[in-house]
Amino acid sequence: MRIILVGYGVVGKGVTTIITRKYANNTSDYGFNPKIVAIADIDGAVINPRGLSPQKLEEIKQKGFPISKDPDFGQPNITALEVIRTVEAEVVVEVTPVNIKNGEPAISHITEAFKTGKHVVTTNKGPLALAMPALTELAEYNNVYLRFSGTVGGGTPMLEFAKRCLAGDKILAIRGILNGTTNYILTEMSQNRISFQEALATAQKLGYAEREPSMDIDGFDTACKVVILANWIMNKKVTLKDVDRTGIRDVTLQMLDEASKRGNTIKLIGAIDGDKPTVKPTEIAKINPLCVSGVLNAVTFSTEYAGEQTLIGRGAGGIETASAVLRDLLDIRHRLANRLLS
Amino acid sequence: MKKIVMKFGGTSVGTGENIRHVADLVTQYAKDCKVAVVVSALAGVTNSLLEVACQAKKSDVKHIENFTKKLLQKHIEAISTAIISKQIQKEVSQITEKTISELEKVLTGICYVGELTAKSKDYVASFGERLSAPIVWGAIKDHKLETQWFTGKDAGIVTDSNFGEAEPLMNYTTHLIRERVDPLLEKGVVPIVTGFIAANQDGVVTTVGRGGSDYTATILGVALQVDEVWIWTDVDGIMTTDPKIVPSARMLPQLSYQEATEMAIFGAKAMHPRALGPVIKENIPVRIRSVFHPENEGTLITKEADAKFTEVVKAVALIKDVAMINVGGAGMVGAPGSYAKVFEVLGKSGINIMMISTAVSEANISMVIRRNLVGRAVSTLEIALLGKGLVSEVTAEDDVAVVAVMGANMKGTLGVASKIFSTVAKAGINIRMIAQGSSELNISFVVKEKDGPTVVRAIHEAFGLDKI
Numbered sequence: 006m007r008i009i010l011v012g013y014g015v016v017g018k019g020v021t022t023i024i025t026r027k028y029a030n031n032t033s034d035y036g037f038n039p040k041i042v043a044i045a046d047i048d049g050a051v052i053n054p055r056g057l058s059p060q061k062l063e064e065i066k067q068k069g070f071p072i073s074k075d076p077d078f079g080q081p082n083i084t085a086l087e088v089i090r091t092v093e094a095e096v097v098v099e100v101t102p103v104n105i106k107n108g109e110p111a112i113s114h115i116t117e118a119f120k121t122g123k124h125v126v127t128t129n130k131g132p133l134a135l136a137m138p139a140l141t142e143l144a145e146y147n148n149v150y151l152r153f154s155g156t157v158g159g160g161t162p163m164l165e166f167a168k169r170c171l172a173g174d175k176i177l178a179i180r181g182i183l184n185g186t187t188n189y190i191l192t193e194m195s196q197n198r199i200s201f202q203e204a205l206a207t208a209q210k211l212g213y214a215e216r217e218p219s220m221d222i223d224g225f226d227t228a229c230k231v232v233i234l235a236n237w238i239m240n241k242k243v244t245l246k247d248v249d250r251t252g253i254r255d256v257t258l259q260m261l262d263e264a265s266k267r268g269n270t271i272k273l274i275g276a277i278d279g280d281k282p283t284v285k286p287t288e289i290a291k292i293n294p295l296c297v298s299g300v301l302n303a304v305t306f307s308t309e310y311a312g313e314q315t316l317i318g319r320g321a322g323g324i325e326t327a328s329a330v331l332r333d334l335l336d337i338r339h340r341l342a343n344r345l346l347s
Numbered sequence: 348m349k350k351i352v353m354k355f356g357g358t359s360v361g362t363g364e365n366i367r368h369v370a371d372l373v374t375q376y377a378k379d380c381k382v383a384v385v386v387s388a389l390a391g392v393t394n395s396l397l398e399v400a401c402q403a404k405k406s407d408v409k410h411i412e413n414f415t416k417k418l419l420q421k422h423i424e425a426i427s428t429a430i431i432s433k434q435i436q437k438e439v440s441q442i443t444e445k446t447i448s449e450l451e452k453v454l455t456g457i458c459y460v461g462e463l464t465a466k467s468k469d470y471v472a473s474f475g476e477r478l479s480a481p482i483v484w485g486a487i488k489d490h491k492l493e494t495q496w497f498t499g500k501d502a503g504i505v506t507d508s509n510f511g512e513a514e515p516l517m518n519y520t521t522h523l524i525r526e527r528v529d530p531l532l533e534k535g536v537v538p539i540v541t542g543f544i545a546a547n548q549d550g551v552v553t554t555v556g557r558g559g560s561d562y563t564a565t566i567l568g569v570a571l572q573v574d575e576v577w578i579w580t581d582v583d584g585i586m587t588t589d590p591k592i593v594p595s596a597r598m599l600p601q602l603s604y605q606e607a608t609e610m611a612i613f614g615a616k617a618m619h620p621r622a623l624g625p626v627i628k629e630n631i632p633v634r635i636r637s638v639f640h641p642e643n644e645g646t647l648i649t650k651e652a653d654a655k656f657t658e659v660v661k662a663v664a665l666i667k668d669v670a671m672i673n674v675g676g677a678g679m680v681g682a683p684g685s686y687a688k689v690f691e692v693l694g695k696s697g698i699n700i701m702m703i704s705t706a707v708s709e710a711n712i713s714m715v716i717r718r719n720l721v722g723r724a725v726s727t728l729e730i731a732l733l734g735k736g737l738v739s740e741v742t743a744e745d746d747v748a749v750v751a752v753m754g755a756n757m758k759g760t761l762g763v764a765s766k767i768f769s770t771v772a773k774a775g776i777n778i779r780m781i782a783q784g785s786s787e788l789n790i791s792f793v794v795k796e797k798d799g800p801t802v803v804r805a806i807h808e809a810f811g812l813d814k815i
Contacts (some may be wrong), residue, residue, distance in 0.1 A: 006726055006729065006730055007722060007726045035734050036729075036732075036733030036734010036735060037729075037733065037734065038729045038733060038741075040726070042722075054722050055722070093722055093723060095726060095730070338730055341730045341731070342730050342731045342732075342735075345691075345692050345695055345696075345727060345730065345731035346688060346691065346692070346731055
């Protein structure tokens with residue numbers, strides 16, 4: 006399977022690592038032979054229609070930016086869109102940075118891939134949060150697949166669990182801790198009795214929080230994930246602006262203490278429970294399975310017949326997200342094989 | 348009196364001078380034969396028309412004006428050298444101007460609508476021949492010969508509506524051509540018919556696609572029940588091999604239809620098998636000959652190769668731009684339908700297989716395909732078949748070439764294969780894959796591309812093809 010990788014940050018590098026490392030046993034275990042034929046970034050691309058070799062990928066990774074300086078296959082003056090348009094491949098893996106203002110350049114990358122008959126795996130929440138109903142319709146119209154397990158839960162297969170393992174049941178509500186950074190901050194505050202600012206500073210020092218932390222602490226990241234869950238699992242055509250969102254900036258130590266007296270704690274919960282999706286700091290019982298600490302994520306699906314199911318796992322890191330990409334690639338491969346032999 | 352259809356290709360009518368030469372040839376043969384002429388567009392014109400039509404979808408009207416201006420200039424230049432009589436020059440120029448003004452309108456229309464359908468593409472492509480035929484007509488008229496020109500549509504060539512690759516309704520076409528063209532021929536008039544273009548039963552312009560003007564010539568030949576169809580081209584005939592590889596390559600005086608069909612891999616220098624279709628059924632010989640050396644008889648393609656010409660091997664071709672794909676796996680052994688799966692996957696991906704070879708052990712199958720498709724072929728085969736216990740490996744080699752050795756008399760002759768392969772072995776070259784169909788007209792094998800020319804030269808010499 007020929008792959009065009011668009012974006013070469015932490016996740017992009019993780020994807021190349023996972024594909025090169027698993028190269029050999031993928032072939033024997035799953036009969037899956039992925040080849041990265043191009044990597045495109047803001048400053049150009051490396052392209053080799055025969056597939057960039059593992060050594061070559063390692064070399065590129067070690068040299069770092071700009072990838073287009075590669076003496077063998079570098080092409081400095083080509084845009085990612087041109088690469089998507091002109092290089093032959095089955096799948097485009099879109100892992101550019103998140104932009105929740107207008108979803109670009111990822112939305113253009115994804116639609117261009119669709120137009121040229123390429124399937125898309127993305128870990129980018131931006132385009133999905135802003136335009137998920139539009140993108141899924143376009144994918145269907147062009148008879149290609151759009152997969153995005155890396156956007157929610159990262160290494161924890163939340164989307165597949167709900168879609169596959171709960172098939173046939175009716176999912177009534179989804180509630181979850183979907184952001185590791187805010188969960189870490191809230192856990193630190195309550196366990197070590199420190200202020201929000203102090204906890205944020207620790208999180209930043211440990212690399213859990215960005216220097217510009219708004220995406221996490223104002224609940225945007227959680228809201229994006231809620232949108233994706235609502236669309237994919239519950240068929241609700243919502244986008245980011247439909248989410249009623251409150252971050253954790255105003256959660257005080259005092260509020261946590263009072264909740265604790267009642268045997269509860271405060272978590273940033275994303276929920277789709279009724280019509281309006283919400284993201285807000287919510288008091289939950291400490292014995293609730295959803296109540297996980299540190300950077301862990303958890304999600305509870307309330308179903309009509311099977312009751313409540315909770316999934317706990319690690320949130321997103323480069324390699325966890327890359328493993329989600331591999332999962333998506335295998336899924337697409339499986340579907341394509343069925344299509345070719347039907 | 349012999350009846351002959353003569354087709355003149357793009358290079359034969361490439362310039363005014365060449366057209367004049369064509370008119371000389373026609374005049375010369377018209378003395379003792381009944382001649383019907385089929386003409387292609389001026390060299391390069393059809394391609395440039397299709398190109399501008401594709402661009403018209405997204406370009407501005409200015410671009411179209413520039414194009415038509417240049418096209419008009421090209422044809423006016425040809426008219427001024429091809430035709431001497433000022434009166435005829437003027438007449439042909441008027442037709443040309445009118446035709447080009449119609450073309451400009453069509454292209455402008457495409458530009459505004461921003462859409463190029465197969466139907467309008469055929470219409471645009473038809474202008475090449477619609478422009479060349481009147482010039483040839485003028486040049487022949489200049490020789491004081493009575494002549495009349497037709498579009499394929501007016502001559503009566505009726506096809507289905509499969510635009511871009513239309514098939515003639517042969518009986519209806521014959522009926523119409525006999526009514527419209529045959530009487531002229533009988534009166535000694537030289538009819539000129541545009542090649543490549545025809546029309547469906549509603550009169551909408553179509554093109555015949557692969558085989559092009561050669562196809563028109565054989566259709567016309569069959570309809571008029573001629574004695575021979577002559578394809579005038581820029582080569583002396585079909586050669587024993589590419590003279591660029593073997594300078595001592597010779598022209599083949601005679602070939603059977605079957606052999607000529609095998610020779611199609613020689614590409615533009617041979618005839619497309621599709622064009623041979625009509626004449627094979629009616630047993631009408633085709634002669635390929637050079638406009639620049641009309642003294643040469645060229646290559647005659649007939650039902651049975653002449654008994655005098657009994658060489659076992661007649662030609663050897665080198666086919667480049669190919670790649671070899673190997674699909675292997677112990678799971679394929681004795682598993683019914685495993686090859687079918689391989690072919691199905693390639694077929695669904697729009698990949699044409701040129702050559703197949705497989706051992707009776709059934710553990711692998713090798714195929715040759717066009718080189719530009721190798722990435723897609725490997726990837727789709729892997730996606731569909733790997734990891735299911737059937738196929739364990741798909742590999743490709745894209746630095747290979749196919750050598751094809753051809754000749755109808757190879758059939759039943761002992762020792763041909765042995766001679767071919769010992770020749771290759773003597774040259775110290777390894778063969779990667781071999782295929783011979785049971786028709787025994789052709790043995791094809793794969794070698795590394797860099798060894799291709801050496802192999803062709805060695806075989807050409809071993810079978811004495813330079814002495815034909």
